[in-house]
Structures are given as C-alpha cells and as structure tokens.
Amino acid sequence: MRFDVITLFPELFDAHLTVGITRRAFESRQVDVRLWPLRDFAEDTYRRVDDRPFGGGPGMVMLAGPLERALAAVKAQRGAAPVIHFSPTGRVLDQALVRELAQSPGAVLLCGRYEGIDQRVLDRHVTLEISLGDFVLSGGELPALALLDAVARLQDGVLGDAQSHQQDSFSDGLLDCPHFSRPELLPADESGPERPVPPVLLSGHHAEIARWRREQSLRLTAQRRPDLIVAARAAGQLSPADERFLAGLPK
Numbered sequence: 438m439r440f441d442v443i444t445l446f447p448e449l450f451d452a453h454l455t456v457g458i459t460r461r462a463f464e465s466r467q468v469d470v471r472l473w474p475l476r477d478f479a480e481d482t483y484r485r486v487d488d489r490p491f492g493g494g495p496g497m498v499m500l501a502g503p504l505e506r507a508l509a510a511v512k513a514q515r516g517a518a519p520v521i522h523f524s525p526t527g528r529v530l531d532q533a534l535v536r537e538l539a540q541s542p543g544a545v546l547l548c549g550r551y552e553g554i555d556q557r558v559l560d561r562h563v564t565l566e567i568s569l570g571d572f573v574l575s576g577g578e579l580p581a582l583a584l585l586d587a588v589a590r591l592q593d594g595v596l597g598d599a600q601s602h603q604q605d606s607f608s609d610g611l612l613d614c615p616h617f618s619r620p621e622l623l624p625a626d627e628s629g630p631e632r633p634v635p636p637v638l639l640s641g642h643h644a645e646i647a648r649w650r651r652e653q654s655l656r657l658t659a660q661r662r663p664d665l666i667v668a669a670r671a672a673g674q675l676s677p678a679d680e681r682f683l684a685g686l687p688k
C-alpha cells in the first residue's frame with residue numbers, strides 16, 4: 438500500500454511517521470508513505486505556489502501549475518492512482534471509509550492550504566474529497582495524518598494484540614466500552630470519593646465480563662450516538678439480548 442502526499446509542509450509528517458505503534462507500518466513500508474514537497478514544483482525564482490483569487494476577496498489560492506506538475510511526477514513514478522483531496526466540503530471520514538482505504542492499494546493525498554486549491558485542479562484530478570469534520574483547519578496535513586494513522590493501525594501485525602482494533606469504537610457499529618486498570622480502588626481525594634473498578638471486571642467470569650462490556654457499549658452509544666444504534670439495528674448487528682437491554686434503558 439502506498440500513499441503519496443503532496444504538501445507544502447512535509448516536515449509536519451516526520452514525527453508522526455516515526456513514533457508510536459503505527460511506526461511499524463511506516464518503517465517497514467507496509468504502508469509506504471512518500472512525501473512530495475509542493476514548492477519543489479514551483480517554477481519561478483520565488484518558488485511561488487499561491488496567488489490572489491480571481492474575483493477578489495481575502496486569502497490566497499494554491500496555483501494549478503505546481504500542483505499539476507507534482508501530480509504528474511507522482512503518476513510517472515507509481516502509475517495512475519486515486520487522488521484524495523482533504524476539504525471541509527468532502528465526505529466526513531469515518532471508520533467504514535478507513536476500512537475501505539486500509540484494504541486498498543493506497544492513493545495520492547492532496548493537502549490544501551490558504552483558501553484552498555484552484556477548482557480546476559480538483560475537477561481534473563480528484564476522485565474523493567474527505568473532511569475531518571465540520572470545522573476549518575489551516576491545512577490538509579492533519580487530516581492526511583489522521584487518515585494515515587487510522588489506516589496503518591488496521592494493517593496486520595501493527596497493533597500488539599490483533600484483536601485490539603476489533604474491539605475499538607465503530608468496529609461492531611457501537612462506541613467502545615470504558616476501560617479500567619490498576620489500582621482496583623482509586624483513593625478519595627479533593628476531587629471526589631474513592632472509586633472502585635466495576636466488580637464484574639475482577640470476577641474472572643469471561644462471559645459476564647463480555648456481557649457487561651457489551652451493555653456498557655450499548656448504553657454509551659444509545660446516550661451519545663443514537664444514530665449508531667439505528668444503523669446497527671438496520672445492519673442486523675443487535676442481538677435479542679441487546680434489544681432487551683436497550684428497551685430497559687431509561688428513556
């Protein structure tokens with residue numbers, strides 16, 4: 438799997454590709470990330486990659502020329518590939534899309550800056566626009582890193598425990614359950630009374646623990662993301678026991 442990232446700020450990627458558990462995927466090139474500094478494709482002496490917008494208004498627009506030369510250079514090296522542009526106007530990134538991309542041969546990632554990219558470049562080359570959510574960042578690099586991280590952790594052998602991502606939020610359509618570790622009893626302090634670990638987690642009964650975790654997921658999802666319950670039901674992901682539990686929750 439290969440991702441070619443066209444960006445004005447390649448230095449933003451270094452730390453993220455070399456630390457943490459996903460580093461394994463990037464360093465082994467299981468997820469092969471190639472950075473293409475956009476300024477290398479500028480042609481004038483000032484290495485200019487932006488200019489004022491036609492029609493006036495604030496901000497600058499990323500020029501078609503350097504972007505098209507960068508896209509052509511990537512294509513010459515790897516052949517045709519889907520081109521993803523990060524934009525608040527795109528499809529919001531979710532785990533379903535991450536799973537799809539995690540099984541794909543990769544893509545070219547186009548990171549915008551300033552007011553954005555000349556629309557003609559997008560119309561000509563982009564196959565998918567992805568948004569990180571309904572807010573505005575200053576560039577597409579953080580969305581690109583979010584995508585690379587989410588895709589890398591789904592690759593075989595990247596997480597220490599292969600089952601780990603199967604228990605994460607969204608993998609079964611629900612939000613994840615809460616997690617606890619030592620100490621068994623968190624002592625009282627000025628911020629509140631003592632807090633024990635839920636006793637079932639110390640019981641050693643695997644079936645009861647699994648049921649408790651499932652119910653915590655159902656409760657949290659029903660409270661915070663009822664839309665996910667509706668979708669899980671429609672997808673046949675809720676058992677009769679799940680439905681009984683949900684029916685017993687306070688309305």
Ligand SMILES: C[S@@+](CC[C@H](N)C(=O)[O-])C[C@H]1O[C@@H](n2cnc3c(N)ncnc32)[C@H](O)[C@@H]1O
Pocket residue numbers: 522523524525526547548549550551552553554567568569570571572573574575576577578580
């Ligand atoms: C300041 S933003 C431009 C915002 C654009 N004028 C708009 O209002 O839709 C600069 C760049 O950041 C990236 N960006 C900003 N917010 C984003 C988001 N929510 N999701 C994905 N990319 C985003 C895009 O690549 C965008 O071209």
